[in-house]
Amino acid sequence: MAGDLVMAQGLNTYYGASHILRNVDFTVAPGETVGLMGRNGMGKSTLLKSIMGLVKPRSGSVRIMGIPMTGRAPYEIASMGVAYVPEGRGIFGNLSVAENLQMAARAGSTAAARQRARAGLDWNYGRVLDTFSRLKERLNHGGQQLSGGEQQMLTIGRALLTNPDLLILDEATEGLAPLIAREIWRICALIRESGISSVIVDKNWKHVTAITDRNCILVKGQMVFNGSSAELHAHPELMEQHLGV
Numbered sequence: 001m002a003g004d005l006v007m008a009q010g011l012n013t014y015y016g017a018s019h020i021l022r023n024v025d026f027t028v029a030p031g032e033t034v035g036l037m038g039r040n041g042m043g044k045s046t047l048l049k050s051i052m053g054l055v056k057p058r059s060g061s062v063r064i065m066g067i068p069m070t071g072r073a074p075y076e077i078a079s080m081g082v083a084y085v086p087e088g089r090g091i092f093g094n095l096s097v098a099e100n101l102q103m104a105a106r107a108g109s110t111a112a113a114r115q116r117a118r119a120g121l122d123w124n125y126g127r128v129l130d131t132f133s134r135l136k137e138r139l140n141h142g143g144q145q146l147s148g149g150e151q152q153m154l155t156i157g158r159a160l161l162t163n164p165d166l167l168i169l170d171e172a173t174e175g176l177a178p179l180i181a182r183e184i185w186r187i188c189a190l191i192r193e194s195g196i197s198s199v200i201v202d203k204n205w206k207h208v209t210a211i212t213d214r215n216c217i218l219v220k221g222q223m224v225f226n227g228s229s230a231e232l233h234a235h236p237e238l239m240e241q242h243l244g245v
Contacts, residue, residue, distance in 0.1 A: 003066055005030050005166055005197055006051060006082070011060035013043075013050045020046045021057070022221040028166060030112060033188075033198045035208040035229075037243060038218040044201050045087060047218065048168055052084050053077045065110070065165075081110040081165035087174065087201075089155045093144035097135050100143055100158055101125060108163030112195075116163070121194045123160040131187060132157050149180030156187060166197040173202055185211070205243055209233065217242050 006028040013021040020043050028034050036044050049055040051062055056071040063069060064080040078084070092100055105125055108114060116122050129136040132153045138146065146154060152173075159167055172188065173181035185207050191198055192211060202208050209215060209229040217225040219242055225232065232238065 004028060004063075005032075005065060007061075007063045007066075008047070008051055009061050009063075011047070011050055011057045011062070013046050013055055013057045013060075015046075015055075020221050021050060021060075023060070024218070024221065024223055026051075026216065026223070028197050028199060030165070031195055031197055032214065033192050033200065033212045035205075035212040035215040036199055036201045036218070037205060037208065037215060039242070039244060042218045043221040044218055045170055046221075048084070048170055048199070048201070051077070052082065052168070078162070078164075079109065081108065081113060082168065083159035083162050083164035083166070084168045085152075085155050085159050085170065085172075087171040089151045091143040091146075091151050091154050091158070093142060095143055096140055097143065097146070097154060098139040100154055101128060101135075101161060104158040105161040106163065108165070110165050112165050113163045116195050119195075122163050123194070125161065128157040128161055131190060134183075147180075149176045149183070152176065152180075152184060153187070156184070160191070160196075164196060166199070167191060168199045170201045171203075172200050173204060173207075181207075205239060 004027045008026040011021045011024040024047060026047060038044050050057050053072050053074045061070045069077055134150055135153055135157060173184050189211050200208055209232060212229055214228055215232050216223055224242060225238055
């Protein structure tokens, strides 16, 4: 696949009179893992929602695989091979673990997804259960019976079963116990190895930069850094100023 998988240019997004995103440019290349960082309230979730069609930018553009998708419905964005794991997870509490997974399972519809399938790198029901062993033990449990960490695993597993080209994780390990958080990071590394692009939002910059190719920092709705993990580590003053580390 040539070019960027996602290209957002000049995004200005408002909530009422509040100007949240200010002329933001953001890209994700095929197979790339990008960390999106910044303190709370800096516009990270708004950027993701603007890409996903959950919030319509007042100006600017979003292209998926080169196709204009600005302000299109979320299901249209998803049909282009983008899966979104939102903050708060959004599982169906009245459905079992198995039902939550099975309702999402489908073959990828893009050329890149078909190529991964031919290489045996696609995500099917069996592979998800092998990867998320805790879910395998709780298939008949209702979604509301799971712990927060198990719900996060379920949401990621459900997203993977759509065989996306891009997986967006908003607050990947927020509020999770350290042992569960380590498992989520292990799974993020597996996703990267499978050839799926990722955008990861998380406060733990050490874990984020350990698996990302590139990192972006938002401050008050503006992009103040866009570079590799090595470049970010070479500027500790940026992390201290903008991430509080």
